[in-house]
Amino acid sequence: MTIAKLRAVALDCRDHLALAEFYAAIIGGTPVRDEADADWIELTGHEGTTLAFQESPGHVPPTWPSDDGSQQLHLDLTVDDLDVAEKQVLALGATVLDATDRDRSWRVYADPAGHPFCLCAD
Known part of the structure; x- marks a missing residue:
């Protein structure tokens, strides 16, 4: 229950x-x-x-990577094409946090308020 x-x-x-x-x-x-x-x-x-x-x-954006434990949470968003989705979220105001490994099935960004989120290959 x-x-x-x-x-x-x-x-x-x-x-x-x-x-x-x-x-x-x-x-x-x-x-x-x-x-x-x-x-x-x-x-x-x-x-x-x-x-x-x-x-x-008074919101203070979390840090990435969260060595000090301040990240708290992030969103995982499934997309059909990582490269296309990356261009779209960057145009909307996202910033890259960790997308250096282009062979990986996910990439990490921050929204305009600083919350981390991942784009994940479907």
């Missing part, structure tokens, strides 16, 4: 609308602001677990 079910993965950030729009361009969906909580936005209309964004003015 489970105790709970996963409702959402929430990312803290300084500009929650901008980060929601960044991920909407990658995984689809529409950013929808919570009427009861202006600091909360969820992506709706995409496949998979809900991705949410919470405004946090």
Whole structure:
């Protein structure tokens, strides 16, 4: 018997609308602001677990690699073509964290708020 079910993965950030729009361009969906909580936005209309964004003015981006343990979490996003997806996420404002091994089936980037995420070959 489970105790709970996963409702959402929430990312803290300084500009929650901008980060929601960044991920909407990658995984689809529409950013929808919570009427009861202006600091909360969820992506709706995409496949998979809900991705949410919470405004946090004091947010400090994690470091990569996380030698000091500050990474906390990252998202793995499956793509058909790593090279094509890389160009697209970089155009949206992502930065490369670890993509030097081009033969590997995954590459690591940071979103505009500094959260690490991986593009993974399907």
